[in-house]
Amino acid sequence: MVPTWMLASTEQVQAKNPETTIDASIRDGVLALLARYGRCADHDPAGSGWSDCFEDDALLSSYSPRPGRPPALLRGCAAIERAFASAPKTAATTHVTSNVLIERAPGDPIVAIRSAFVRFDHLPGIGVVVGSFGRYSDRARPCDDGLWRFCEREIHLISRRSPPAAGMASQQPST
């Protein structure tokens, strides 16, 4: 038989409850957003691509693996861009995101997204190691230009190999 994954398409899927169902077009837009974030973090953290990921007033919260610590907060796309651009990049990275769950309330264009991620670090002379892993909890919406963008992103780190440089922990996103 034909595997069902081959049947998924980008066309609008009719649903029993169209107000809350996550159709293929929403899922495609969200998955593209998650991929853009990973590409920016891995290949061009100092570039301008973050504006394709975050709304102007978006909030980025990064939670330490250590329980009880307050999150590092960044408010606004410009602040997020500056933080990524100034973060020390000691290794090439590859972000992998999976287990993507999408939910929305009736009539609300904003969707809630939960996913799991791992960041692989490519260390010269050593090889590829797990740099960090954890979960993302996001809220995103479709924008006028057709792109989906984060209104909020929470990064919940479970384990991280390299903490941010001293004095930078509250200013830089940890992915």
Next chain:
Amino acid sequence: MPVNDPTAAVEALAVLDALYRAAEATPGVELLLNSVPVIEGGTATVSSVSVVLGGDLRHPDVRLCRRVTDSLHRDSSGRWCVDPRPDGADLDAREHRTSPS
């Protein structure tokens, strides 16, 4: 089934949704990649590459990386439910997870 069958696409997403919720409800992180759901009536199977992450706060690592097949069934309300993995190698993936604390 016809290609681009909207109902089949919705069902495939519902199966994956149930699988990811089950993974989310267990401690630690298991990435399920390249998942391929196959639905036959009231049951479904999903073949995935499973990457189980573990380690302590500062030493993350990959505990397991393997192909797994999960089985699901519909409950009386029509929702997809994930069957427990059978005893043996596949079950190790969930048992070896490391608590974040």
